[in-house]
Amino acid sequence: MGAYIIRRLIAMAGMLVTLSVIVFLLFSVLPADPARLVCGKSCTPSIIKAINHKFGYDQPLAVQYKEFVQGIFVGRTYGEGKAAFDCHVPCLGYSFLRNEDVTTLIKDTLPITAQLALGGFVLWILVGVSIGIVAALKRGKWQDRTIMGAALVGYSFPSFFIALLLIFFVQIKFAVLGFHSYTSFFDSPAEWFKALVLPWIAVAMLYAAFYSRLTRNQMLETLGEDYIRTARAKGLRERTVIGKHGLRAGLTPIVTAAGLDLAGLLGGALIIEQVFALPGLGRLSVDSVTTSDLPVITGTVMVAAFFIILANLVVDLLYAVIDPRVRLA
Amino acid sequence: MGKAKIGLRSAAVVSLAAMALAACGGGSSGGSSGKSGNTPAGQPVKGGTLTMLSLNQEFTDLDPQRAYTGEDIAFLNAYMTRSLTAFKVSRDPKEQGTLVPDMATDTGTPANGGKDWSFTLRDGMKWEDGSPVTCEDVKYGVSRTFATDVITGGPTYAIQYLDIPSAKDGSSVYKGPYTTKGNDTAAYDKAVVCEGNKITFHLAKPVGDFNYTVTLGMGAVPKAADTAEKYTKKIVSNGPYKIQAYTKGNQMVLVRNENWSKDSDSYRPAYPDKIVVKFGLDQSVIDQRMIRDSGADQQAFMRESLLSSDLATVFNDPRYESRRVTNFSPYVIYRVINVEKVPDLKQRQAIAVAMDRAQLRQILGGKFAGDIADGVIKPNLAQDYAPSGMWTGLLGKTIPDSGDPEYAKQLIKDSGKPMPTITYSYSQNPDADKGAASIKSSLEKAGMKVKLNPIEASAYYTTIFDKSRATELMANGWGPDWPNASTVIPPLFTLKGGWDVGLVNDKAYNEKVAAALSETDRAKQATMWQDLNKEAMQQAWVVPTLFENDQRLAGSKVKSASGQNGQLYIGGSAGNWPYNDMYVQK
Numbered sequence: 081m082g083a084y085i086i087r088r089l090i091a092m093a094g095m096l097v098t099l100s101v102i103v104f105l106l107f108s109v110l111p112a113d114p115a116r117l118v119c120g121k122s123c124t125p126s127i128i129k130a131i132n133h134k135f136g137y138d139q140p141l142a143v144q145y146k147e148f149v150q151g152i153f154v155g156r157t158y159g160e161g162k163a164a165f166d167c168h169v170p171c172l173g174y175s176f177l178r179n180e181d182v183t184t185l186i187k188d189t190l191p192i193t194a195q196l197a198l199g200g201f202v203l204w205i206l207v208g209v210s211i212g213i214v215a216a217l218k219r220g221k222w223q224d225r226t227i228m229g230a231a232l233v234g235y236s237f238p239s240f241f242i243a244l245l246l247i248f249f250v251q252i253k254f255a256v257l258g259f260h261s262y263t264s265f266f267d268s269p270a271e272w273f274k275a276l277v278l279p280w281i282a283v284a285m286l287y288a289a290f291y292s293r294l295t296r297n298q299m300l301e302t303l304g305e306d307y308i309r310t311a312r313a314k315g316l317r318e319r320t321v322i323g324k325h326g327l328r329a330g331l332t333p334i335v336t337a338a339g340l341d342l343a344g345l346l347g348g349a350l351i352i353e354q355v356f357a358l359p360g361l362g363r364l365s366v367d368s369v370t371t372s373d374l375p376v377i378t379g380t381v382m383v384a385a386f387f388i389i390l391a392n393l394v395v396d397l398l399y400a401v402i403d404p405r406v407r408l409a
Numbered sequence: 410m411g412k413a414k415i416g417l418r419s420a421a422v423v424s425l426a427a428m429a430l431a432a433c434g435g436g437s438s439g440g441s442s443g444k445s446g447n448t449p450a451g452q453p454v455k456g457g458t459l460t461m462l463s464l465n466q467e468f469t470d471l472d473p474q475r476a477y478t479g480e481d482i483a484f485l486n487a488y489m490t491r492s493l494t495a496f497k498v499s500r501d502p503k504e505q506g507t508l509v510p511d512m513a514t515d516t517g518t519p520a521n522g523g524k525d526w527s528f529t530l531r532d533g534m535k536w537e538d539g540s541p542v543t544c545e546d547v548k549y550g551v552s553r554t555f556a557t558d559v560i561t562g563g564p565t566y567a568i569q570y571l572d573i574p575s576a577k578d579g580s581s582v583y584k585g586p587y588t589t590k591g592n593d594t595a596a597y598d599k600a601v602v603c604e605g606n607k608i609t610f611h612l613a614k615p616v617g618d619f620n621y622t623v624t625l626g627m628g629a630v631p632k633a634a635d636t637a638e639k640y641t642k643k644i645v646s647n648g649p650y651k652i653q654a655y656t657k658g659n660q661m662v663l664v665r666n667e668n669w670s671k672d673s674d675s676y677r678p679a680y681p682d683k684i685v686v687k688f689g690l691d692q693s694v695i696d697q698r699m700i701r702d703s704g705a706d707q708q709a710f711m712r713e714s715l716l717s718s719d720l721a722t723v724f725n726d727p728r729y730e731s732r733r734v735t736n737f738s739p740y741v742i743y744r745v746i747n748v749e750k751v752p753d754l755k756q757r758q759a760i761a762v763a764m765d766r767a768q769l770r771q772i773l774g775g776k777f778a779g780d781i782a783d784g785v786i787k788p789n790l791a792q793d794y795a796p797s798g799m800w801t802g803l804l805g806k807t808i809p810d811s812g813d814p815e816y817a818k819q820l821i822k823d824s825g826k827p828m829p830t831i832t833y834s835y836s837q838n839p840d841a842d843k844g845a846a847s848i849k850s851s852l853e854k855a856g857m858k859v860k861l862n863p864i865e866a867s868a869y870y871t872t873i874f875d876k877s878r879a880t881e882l883m884a885n886g887w888g889p890d891w892p893n894a895s896t897v898i899p900p901l902f903t904l905k906g907g908w909d910v911g912l913v914n915d916k917a918y919n920e921k922v923a924a925a926l927s928e929t930d931r932a933k934q935a936t937m938w939q940d941l942n943k944e945a946m947q948q949a950w951v952v953p954t955l956f957e958n959d960q961r962l963a964g965s966k967v968k969s970a971s972g973q974n975g976q977l978y979i980g981g982s983a984g985n986w987p988y989n990d991m992y993v994q995k
Binding site for chain 1: 466467477556557558559561562563564565568578579580586587588589590637638639641642656657658659660687688689690691693694697698701703704705706868870871874907908
């Protein structure tokens, strides 16, 4: 197991390096000119030259990449004279449009996205898996048809539509919940909850619909297996048959999907953050794309990729824990 | 300022959201008369919390040397960053361009034919930490503009106007306060002089409206608190409010600056106790909150414009009459004709004559979008605007809004030369695509060959300012920096102006522009701008298409002391809210 994890971690590092090179190369062919974007209306060739020099855009791409990598491991200094400032390890670059280093921007936004993703994750797993099991056990009955019908509707709605419906009915029309800006849990747990409860529900509604269908299908498939019949024939209690044998075996694809979905959300819940005005990583990514903020795009792409790759590893490891039939090579 | 700001929202999200919300109804509790509440409308009261709802993630810049968005400048100037002079807060468009003293005791004294300008600072002004605001703080603030690799994105009038020599590469020999290597600090000290409370600017050439210039990018900054390019994240206030909390993408909270004194500021009544800006909201949600006007939202107002899908709801219903506003935005929309690629006057006029301006306006929203333009000076520059006559005879005959392809054909024939293929470049978005199709169609009716060149938004200005990639016809927009066409005509039609996309470089015109710039008689100067606007239109250097409008909605308890019966309005050259005297009705 240890050797397997080490091999996977090395592969993970290799993938991130490859990705960073690809992102750098892609940006080099983009038509956007960062210096022009920064210097605004009153641009002259000498101003553009000064800005390019300051951020190192006048260097060959290989040198720029080397400095980017150096920044991650040893930090780097931007500017000269009294205006010089340090970008500390791990320096993922500096946003010339936001006047902030990318690492700080990610540090500020990632926790908010993580709170959104984890809260939503808990809700959708609890709701989705539970109603999926109920639907499987009540196969063909009204409970099954109702749950699957609702899931189909939920799954068909785009996330922004669900989010806007929640805002309209809960916050505007019936004013059950006012409009609350994101507040740290440590500053005010109540405000924190009020700001996040609707985004959690919006995330959970979409995913719960999918997971209920997935769980139902997996359960039905598993419950039809010979070993389940054997377990029942041995006289095990139905709860044990379903919980210990049926659900556990059926969980493997659910864990795979959940891991990747959670990782995807950690990389930024773009639409939900946008609609609910949550200053998370997703919105940072969208804004950096619309403003051609290349250093931030690089940083957020790297972070999102890191989560996806890490989630793959965790999911693979969890297989062995959930299903003893799986052994890691 | 150029119309280059990119909206942050997803168009799909917004439009679908607007449809969804519109379908759900709304607007049941709106439409306060403006007379509800405990205080009479129009009678300002102190206290309360004003809330601004914004689509943007943050202020582009708080730094007084870098802020360059009209609405942001108006907000920051009203609450935190004072300038030597300011504009009168009034709902009368003509008064909106009137200068009043702010940090200075008067609106400035010119000498030496407009080459020297002096301002005396008021007594008793303080920074939020209690230290006095000095002449040296103003001088230091202005000096930061010269650090062009650090203080980026802001206006650079200080570099253009001050009497400081240029180096061989065209940059100033003074490089700002952050570097010593090869920096001619003495040149700056000679150009900007502090004598006690009096600051004097020595200019390279006479500038008749330099006292307007100091409203933009020439605010004070305390040297001890300057953090160079990071100053824009945490500024020190010398206005009536200071930042209590600011989280980009979330909110900013302003509270009273206890070191600000009314005795040192005759410009700001400072009515609310607190001002909150909520960032990053979806515009469709902002619209619906304002339409509903319930609870705390009665004390809120929107920073940006109503979505076009909500305009009919708001403007066709009398319940919103006291809360809705419409006026000119800062921008004129126009198409630039590249004079190097289309040097023939008749051919340029043919392009202007053939264009279907009515259809272009319809694409942008019809009557709500604005008025069909006849020049680059908008009517909200009240003193400088006069009809140019571009569509009523200036080009040889009256040109209908839908264009005159037959007359365009005649002009091409009169030119005696083959018409070049017209490549139209534009920053791509759905409306711009429709506009491009309309332009192609209308020019082709006049027998021209037209190619379309859509460009990704973030690369647009990089492309059109690159002479090798500029094309015959290019989309553009412009808004003045202050209420004087000195920030319209010179930037657009002189090579050194900064926004001369069409590469106009006419010696006689340049001389007339220089003369207008140095004219200190404002009325005379206004006439000169009107003539220059007319000449530019006659030369068909651009085809003006729209004087853009802006529509917004506010909560029923948000009022303006200068508004009629307290009603809010937007105005001035930046088309902004009257932040200075906004208050919360009890």
